[in-house]
Amino acid sequence: MTESPQPGDLSFSPERMREIGYSFVDAIVEQFEQVRDQPAVCRRSRAEMEALFREPVPETPRDVNDVLSRVVNDVFANSAPLDHPRFFAFVPSPHNFISVMAESLMAARNVFMGSWMVSPGPSTVELVTIDWLRDLCGLPETAGGLFVSGGSMANLCALATARKVKLDDDMTDAIAYGSVQAHSSLDRALRVLGFKEDQWKHVETDDHLRLDINALRTMIEADLNAGLKPFCIVASAGTTNTGAVDPLNEIADLCVELDLWMHVDGAYGAPAILTKEGKEALRGLDRADSLSMDPHKWLFQPYEMGCVLVRERSHLLDTFHVFKDYMQDVVGEEEEINFRDYGVQLTRNFKALKLWMSLQVFGLDAFREAVDHGIQLARFTQHYLESEAKRDRWEVVSQASLGIICFRYLPPGIEDEQAIDAFNLALIDAMYDSGYAMVSSTLIDDRPVLRFCAINPRTTEDDIRSTIEKFEEMAIDT
Ligand SMILES: Cc1ncc(COP(=O)(O)O)c(C=O)c1O
Numbered sequence: 001m002t003e004s005p006q007p008g009d010l011s012f013s014p015e016r017m018r019e020i021g022y023s024f025v026d027a028i029v030e031q032f033e034q035v036r037d038q039p040a041v042c043r044r045s046r047a048e049m050e051a052l053f054r055e056p057v058p059e060t061p062r063d064v065n066d067v068l069s070r071v072v073n074d075v076f077a078n079s080a081p082l083d084h085p086r087f088f089a090f091v092p093s094p095h096n097f098i099s100v101m102a103e104s105l106m107a108a109r110n111v112f113m114g115s116w117m118v119s120p121g122p123s124t125v126e127l128v129t130i131d132w133l134r135d136l137c138g139l140p141e142t143a144g145g146l147f148v149s150g151g152s153m154a155n156l157c158a159l160a161t162a163r164k165v166k167l168d169d170d171m172t173d174a175i176a177y178g179s180v181q182a183h184s185s186l187d188r189a190l191r192v193l194g195f196k197e198d199q200w201k202h203v204e205t206d207d208h209l210r211l212d213i214n215a216l217r218t219m220i221e222a223d224l225n226a227g228l229k230p231f232c233i234v235a236s237a238g239t240t241n242t243g244a245v246d247p248l249n250e251i252a253d254l255c256v257e258l259d260l261w262m263h264v265d266g267a268y269g270a271p272a273i274l275t276k277e278g279k280e281a282l283r284g285l286d287r288a289d290s291l292s293m294d295p296h297k298w299l300f301q302p303y304e305m306g307c308v309l310v311r312e313r314s315h316l317l318d319t320f321h322v323f324k325d326y327m328q329d330v331v332g333e334e335e336e337i338n339f340r341d342y343g344v345q346l347t348r349n350f351k352a353l354k355l356w357m358s359l360q361v362f363g364l365d366a367f368r369e370a371v372d373h374g375i376q377l378a379r380f381t382q383h384y385l386e387s388e389a390k391r392d393r394w395e396v397v398s399q400a401s402l403g404i405i406c407f408r409y410l411p412p413g414i415e416d417e418q419a420i421d422a423f424n425l426a427l428i429d430a431m432y433d434s435g436y437a438m439v440s441s442t443l444i445d446d447r448p449v450l451r452f453c454a455i456n457p458r459t460t461e462d463d464i465r466s467t468i469e470k471f472e473e474m475a476i477d478t
């Protein structure tokens with residue numbers, strides 16, 4: 001049956017919707033089913049993609065199955081699957097089926113999450129889910145937060161709140177500090193907020209690439225003596241580069257001593273708090289004035305889902321609440337939360353649903369195990385490189401930390417550091433070309449290294465072994 005949509009009303013009969021829906025579900029299930037057999041890498045030129053997609057906007061209807069197969073075969077086939085078990089690059093996003101279905105439900109109901117008046121049920125689910133994350137991170141009951149698009153937006157909201165609370169929005173001579181390993185979204189957030197480049201100072205790191213607390217103290221003291229106004233320290237709870245965790249308790253002590261705001265960027269690493277090992281690594285996280293954490297990274301949710309938590313919920317309100325006359329109908333009672341007052345967006349979708357549903361269906365323990373699996377896989381990688389693979393060929397450059405490990409290959413007979421750098425970059429290139437695994441590089445002490453972020457619960461030790469072996473074969477051919 002190929003009933004066309006009615007022009008102008010953009011709808012289908014229930015039977016046709018079911019038929020279409022089932023083929024969409026088939027496409028979704030096939031993606032989950034087949035991801036392991038797909039290339040982990042996607043390298044295409046702009047010209048190739050333009051040739052596939054550039055066309056005038058279609059004036060007349062096309063068959064939905066044709067459009068769907070084009071999406072599967074042309075659009076999605078030309079994107080890297082970030083949930084591939086051998087996608088080790090950047091921060092993978094190994095999402096889950098329940099959350100994908102929840103996203104469709106959310107879109108179907110199209111809840112407006114800006115005002116309690118139109119979404120009391122969904123708003124309460126959102127509040128409960130935020131409180132779950134708050135409690136898992138050990139923040140007090142006064143803390144509240146907001147689901148946002150991701151870590152960048154969470155960092156922006158947190159720093160806007162810090163600016164409001166500590167500076168009353170007067171940015172003159174104000175300085176924020178973070179380590180040289182802090183994420184680029186912080187640079188961007190501070191720039192967007194109107195801080196100049198020299199108002200965001202990068203502190204050196206110690207041997208484990210964690211913020212050096214003594215260097216920070218010296219820097220702050222010098223700035224105070226120069227009449228500047230330190231107001232915020234950003235601690236990383238899992239740097240993107242190496243998974244390093246800054247000394248959270250020492251930073252919290254310094255913030256208390258000097259009356260500074262402590263923001264913790266746990267966009268990637270904070271979910272490790274679910275596990276025994278992560279809890280230990282993240283001691284002091286609960287002392288944050290604000291915290292970013294991204295369910296779309298290590299809580300297995302599809303994009304876009306970040307979360308900003310603030311120790312005093314009212315500080316978010318002080319920062320973002322705006323009233324206009326046309327909103328008088330949607331003010332509501334005091335206990336009725338209007339999420340528009342807690343962040344930048346007025347119109348917002350129901351982000352919590354996917355996390356709430358997947359936690360309901362799988363249970364927190366499954367999430368705990370899934371996070372722990374990533375921590376253990378990085379450890380396994382280190383063990384394998386140091387003791388099982390061709391051990392004298394591999395150098396572990398940063399120890400396994402929160403699911404991340406960096407290492408490099410030492411080609412026999414090559415001593416020159418620049419030649420070793422070039423060799424490692426060539427290995428990554430060869431792996432790209434093979435499509436077998438997606439591995440990215442980063443710089444540690446200005447030297448390129450291979451970096452694994454192994455947070456996919458469907459990744460196995462065999463995936464790690466076979467990827468390293470593939471590198472070793474490529475090294476022989478290079
Ligand atoms: C530590 C850290 N902070 C912030 C971000 C930015 O998050 P998003 O890409 O979700 O905006 C990332 C992204 O990888 C990250 O690893």
